[in-house]
Amino acid sequence: MTTTTVFFAALFYVATAILVLGLARKIYQYAKTPAPLKIPTTPAPTTKAGVIMRMGREVVLFESLFKSNKWIWIFGWLFHVGLAVVLFRHLRYFQYPVWDIVSFEFVQAAGKYASFAMVAGLIGLWARRFLVDRVRYITTLSDHLILLLLIGIGLTGMGMTFVSHTDVVGLKIFMLGLMRFEINPLPEDPLLMAHLALVATLMIIFPISKLLHAPGVFFSPSRNQVDDPREHRHLAPWATELEK
Amino acid sequence: MAGPTFETPKLLDDTATLPIPSVKPGAMQGVQSFIAGDKIQEQLGYPGELLPNWKERAIERMGELLQKYRGLQVFLDACVHCGACTDKCHYYLGTADPNNMPVARQELVRKVYRRYFTFAGKYFPKLVGAIDLTEEVLDQWYSYFYQCSECRRCSVYCPYGIDTAEITMAAREIMDSVGRGQKYSNEILGKLHRIGNNLGLPGPALEDTLAGLEEDILADTGVPVRLPIDQKGAEVLLVTPSADFFSEPHVESLIGYAKVFHAAGISWTLSSTASEAGNFGLFIGSYENMRKAALRIREAALELGVKRIVVGECGHAWRVAYSFWNTLIGVGAGAEDPFGKALQQQLDHRYKQPSHICEVTWDLIQKGAIKLDKSANDHRIVTFHDSCNVARASRMGDIPGGQFIIPREIIKASCNHFYDMAPETIYEGTFCCGGGGGLLTDDLMEVRVKGALPRMQALKQVVDDRKVNFMATICAICKAQFTKVLPYYGFPMSMVGGVHQLVSTAIQLGSNE
Ligand code: SF4
Numbered sequence: 001m002t003t004t005t006v007f008f009a010a011l012f013y014v015a016t017a018i019l020v021l022g023l024a025r026k027i028y029q030y031a032k033t034p035a036p037l038k039i040p041t042t043p044a045p046t047t048k049a050g051v052i053m054r055m056g057r058e059v060v061l062f063e064s065l066f067k068s069n070k071w072i073w074i075f076g077w078l079f080h081v082g083l084a085v086v087l088f089r090h091l092r093y094f095q096y097p098v099w100d101i102v103s104f105e106f107v108q109a110a111g112k113y114a115s116f117a118m119v120a121g122l123i124g125l126w127a128r129r130f131l132v133d134r135v136r137y138i139t140t141l142s143d144h145l146i147l148l149l150l151i152g153i154g155l156t157g158m159g160m161t162f163v164s165h166t167d168v169v170g171l172k173i174f175m176l177g178l179m180r181f182e183i184n185p186l187p188e189d190p191l192l193m194a195h196l197a198l199v200a201t202l203m204i205i206f207p208i209s210k211l212l213h214a215p216g217v218f219f220s221p222s223r224n225q226v227d228d229p230r231e232h233r234h235l236a237p238w239a240t241e242l243e244k
Numbered sequence: 245m246a247g248p249t250f251e252t253p254k255l256l257d258d259t260a261t262l263p264i265p266s267v268k269p270g271a272m273q274g275v276q277s278f279i280a281g282d283k284i285q286e287q288l289g290y291p292g293e294l295l296p297n298w299k300e301r302a303i304e305r306m307g308e309l310l311q312k313y314r315g316l317q318v319f320l321d322a323c324v325h326c327g328a329c330t331d332k333c334h335y336y337l338g339t340a341d342p343n344n345m346p347v348a349r350q351e352l353v354r355k356v357y358r359r360y361f362t363f364a365g366k367y368f369p370k371l372v373g374a375i376d377l378t379e380e381v382l383d384q385w386y387s388y389f390y391q392c393s394e395c396r397r398c399s400v401y402c403p404y405g406i407d408t409a410e411i412t413m414a415a416r417e418i419m420d421s422v423g424r425g426q427k428y429s430n431e432i433l434g435k436l437h438r439i440g441n442n443l444g445l446p447g448p449a450l451e452d453t454l455a456g457l458e459e460d461i462l463a464d465t466g467v468p469v470r471l472p473i474d475q476k477g478a479e480v481l482l483v484t485p486s487a488d489f490f491s492e493p494h495v496e497s498l499i500g501y502a503k504v505f506h507a508a509g510i511s512w513t514l515s516s517t518a519s520e521a522g523n524f525g526l527f528i529g530s531y532e533n534m535r536k537a538a539l540r541i542r543e544a545a546l547e548l549g550v551k552r553i554v555v556g557e558c559g560h561a562w563r564v565a566y567s568f569w570n571t572l573i574g575v576g577a578g579a580e581d582p583f584g585k586a587l588q589q590q591l592d593h594r595y596k597q598p599s600h601i602c603e604v605t606w607d608l609i610q611k612g613a614i615k616l617d618k619s620a621n622d623h624r625i626v627t628f629h630d631s632c633n634v635a636r637a638s639r640m641g642d643i644p645g646g647q648f649i650i651p652r653e654i655i656k657a658s659c660n661h662f663y664d665m666a667p668e669t670i671y672e673g674t675f676c677c678g679g680g681g682g683l684l685t686d687d688l689m690e691v692r693v694k695g696a697l698p699r700m701q702a703l704k705q706v707v708d709d710r711k712v713n714f715m716a717t718i719c720a721i722c723k724a725q726f727t728k729v730l731p732y733y734g735f736p737m738s739m740v741g742g743v744h745q746l747v748s749t750a751i752q753l754g755s756n757e
């Protein structure tokens with residue numbers, strides 16, 4: 001067993017633990033904090049089904065962003081959809097046997113080319129941070145670093161797909177091993193190691209960074225509340241105390 | 245005291261919207277409203293002056309609010325600095341001060357939140373832009389959180405619905421609880437608690453005014469239209485902004501409501517103890533103060549034994565009534581506590597509780613219970629300004645978007661010439677008048693005038709293209725703000741008026757005496 005293998009195995013266990021526990025903690029915090037007042041933003045649905053539809057459109061189509069700024073929408077959507085397709089293709093490294101749908105030629109090819117959309121979207125988003133003075137004003141160092149990290153992940157991944165193929169079979173043995181708590185050797189390919197290190201970094205910072213927008217969007221009261229305050233009384237536990 | 249002078253922004257020809265300005269850091273830093281003195285603060289249960297240990301107390305209060313308000317917690321975590329909201333605030337568009345961009349306004353609080361409440365901010369403050377709470381920060385908060393009218397336009401456009409108004413309210417509550425309050429809002433709220441309305445009008449003054457108005461209407465129309473007060477057993481309790489009793493053009497709408505009730509034969513009353521619909525508790529983000537202000541209405545309704553509660557033309561009052569009254573005081577359906585239940589039994593649930601006066605009037609128009617002669621308004625070419633709290637934080641009628649449709653239908657039923665302003669400046673995208681949220685004070689005139697710029701530009705287009713000479717609104721703050729600000733842009737102040745002012749002109753009073 002090489003030191004590199006042990007290092008990466010440990011890194012992935014730590015990163016996974018931080019990601020899962022960190023997110024669970026945040027989700028628990030959001031869920032247990034009351035929303036004492038009804039504050040849905042127009043156009044607010046008047047039924048639960050309407051809220052689910054609204055949330056669905058926000059998450060899949062970025063509806064509000066489409067209304068606000070077409071450039072951010074194009075780049076943001078390209079990036080997120082590209083990432084989703086790429087991630088889906090990656091499932092085959094973690095499954096045995098692999099779901100049919102993941103192993104389809106088409107899905108695998110789409111997953112490869114979606115990486116271009118992903119990186120193009122990221123570059124577009126990054127460019128705005130330099131080119132638009134308003135966006136430049138609100139950009140922090142961490143905003144740049146997260147973009148850099150994601151672009152790094154995209155480029156190292158693309159490098160292995162399109163430039164210098166890595167030992168996919170070896171990688172899969174390593175990954176499946178991790179999932180069964182066995183440590184198998186990781187192929188010693190610098191591109192692969194860089195890719196994995198960046199991915200682990202992303203997992204680690206997820207629960208302590210603005211990446212929290214992913215769970216946050218579902219808990220946003222201005223988006224997830226039903227507009228029915230006259231029909232149903234809405235009382236938070238701490239507000240009920242005031243009635244006494 | 246003469247305030248500092250400033251330049252009124254210029255309007256352009258042939259456009260409804262101005263180009264987005266380049267950022268001018270610090271442009272509005274020094275512009276602040278007067279700070280509340282100790283008497284004003286103490287009435288609301290806040291410290292009279294800045295506490296010696298204000299920093300610790302402020303952080304502690306922030307922690308409490310984070311546990312009480314899910315929205316605040318999520319909004320402080322979720323922003324990705326995408327920039328989609330940067331050009332959505334009328335105060336940014338009018339002043340170019342980058343701290344008036346919603347995301348930057350939020351950052352003023354978020355930077356402090358990160359420092360004291362997040363791992364990244366505690367250990368890597370530089371990296372994520374976290375800062376200590378200092379006197380300088382407090383000063384910035386005081387400037388920029390009183391340059392936000394809590395209009396929620398930014399919330400419509402944010403991919404996560406991040407509502408800067410919620411953050412503004414939290415910031416104001418934190419400042420209040422360490423002894424840094426705003427004179428204007430807090431003084432008004434204190435008057436409401438003490439005397440019963442925002443203007444501080446005692447009951448007898450109110451009765452005099454109403455009697456005077458009855459005489460005016462009689463002289464004008466020959467019909468004895470009543471404006472009753474404290475009438476037990478009336479069907480409707482009308483709660484309206486107190487500006488409706490005294491200010492122009494507000495009072496024209498009050499006359500309009502009276503005529504509607506008269507023509508439809510509905511018995512109604514005002515209440516001398518609950519004569520105010522406005523609730524500045526909202527503006528300072530104080531649940532307790534908002535609840536206390538609303539309780540008067542529950543008491544008056546129970547006392548007078550009314551069957552319906554109707555709210556007059558006031559934007560934030562309608563938001564509080566529509567969205568929060570049921571929560572705060574059980575006006576609405578579904579309450580299970582003893583108070584709520586007593587009220588529920590008394591109220592007539594065939595009607596929405598509470599109702600907006602526009603819902604009442606539109607219903608009566610549809611039923612043919614009141615008749616309107618549109619030609620009486622032929623001298624007016626009308627446009628409608630959607631007030632922010634009505635547009636983005638409330639509703640009317642049964643369908644989503646009723647708050648846009650119903651006032652427009654009433655206007656169209658009352659006049660022959662109606663034109664909307666450009667689509668991106670109305671409905672949920674409407675621009676604020678520039679004076680809401682506790683900014684309607686002369687100390688903030690520069691903010692108000694500049695903040696009105698986007699609305700003025702859209703108005704100019706319909707004035708130029710359609711010869712519009714009347715902008716109808718259903719908000720007391722909009723009316724007061726526009727009468728003051730229109731002249732800065734070369735429009736006559738008489739251009740603004742209420743929707744029920746149009747109804748008042750057109751209504752056929754008949755003779756159902
Ligand atoms: S709530 Fe309105 S005034 Fe406040 S930041 Fe948002 S757009 Fe501007």
Ligand code: SF4
Pocket residue numbers: 322323324325326327328329330346347401402403404405406
């Ligand atoms: S639109 Fe929302 S997420 Fe984007 S910068 Fe503004 S507040 Fe943040």
